Amino acid sequence: MRIIGGKLSRRIIHTPPGLPVRPTTDKAKEALFNILNHHVDFESIRVLDLFAGTGNISFEFASRGAIEVVSVENNPRCTRFVSQVKEKLSLDNITVYKADVMRFLPNAPGTFDVVFADPPYDMEGISRLPEKIFSNHVLKPGGLLIVEHPDTVSFESHKSFRDKRRYSKVHFSFFENMRTY
Numbered sequence: 001m002r003i004i005g006g007k008l009s010r011r012i013i014h015t016p017p018g019l020p021v022r023p024t025t026d027k028a029k030e031a032l033f034n035i036l037n038h039h040v041d042f043e044s045i046r047v048l049d050l051f052a053g054t055g056n057i058s059f060e061f062a063s064r065g066a067i068e069v070v071s072v073e074n075n076p077r078c079t080r081f082v083s084q085v086k087e088k089l090s091l092d093n094i095t096v097y098k099a100d101v102m103r104f105l106p107n108a109p110g111t112f113d114v115v116f117a118d119p120p121y122d123m124e125g126i127s128r129l130p131e132k133i134f135s136n137h138v139l140k141p142g143g144l145l146i147v148e149h150p151d152t153v154s155f156e157s158h159k160s161f162r163d164k165r166r167y168s169k170v171h172f173s174f175f176e177n178m179r180t181y
Helices: 026-036 056-063 076-088 101-107 126-135
Strands: 046-050 068-073 094-098 112-117 139-149 161-167 170-176
Touching: 026 056, 026 139, 026 161, 026 170, 046 056, 056 068, 056 076, 056 094, 056 112, 068 076, 076 094, 101 126, 112 126, 126 139, 126 170
Parallel strands: 046 068, 046 112, 068 094, 112 139
Antiparallel strands: 139 170, 161 170
């Protein structure tokens, strides 16, 4: 895994073997961040990375100067790895939580400008994930939700859905929070 942008650009991070993850490919991640370059000011946002796995996306946002990145993952080996890399790379803008995402959302620490969710592709209830995020008010008004998902899932009928991009087997659906609180 490598960081593609920001102060740690081109930094390679070696993940331990046997982690139960499906990291976002470099090609898909690069395409995603090319899109985000036109929509967000990285140095002024708070990011929530749900189902963080190896921390691949968290490290990318942190490297680009996000004010804060909250990384949530249930697997203790993954959270330990993300915490170790965070310390090694002096990424003080990352906070790691070992938690079940669905239980974490109602108690999330504040609201976020960007929420990225990469749930297991076989997760039960994956189609209800955007509404769970919106109903817990973790996304700021005008904020952006990105869900990585398989091609068997479609979010296009969701009222906040804005766009979908496909990069090989990786699909990103984009939602915008038009609600005001």
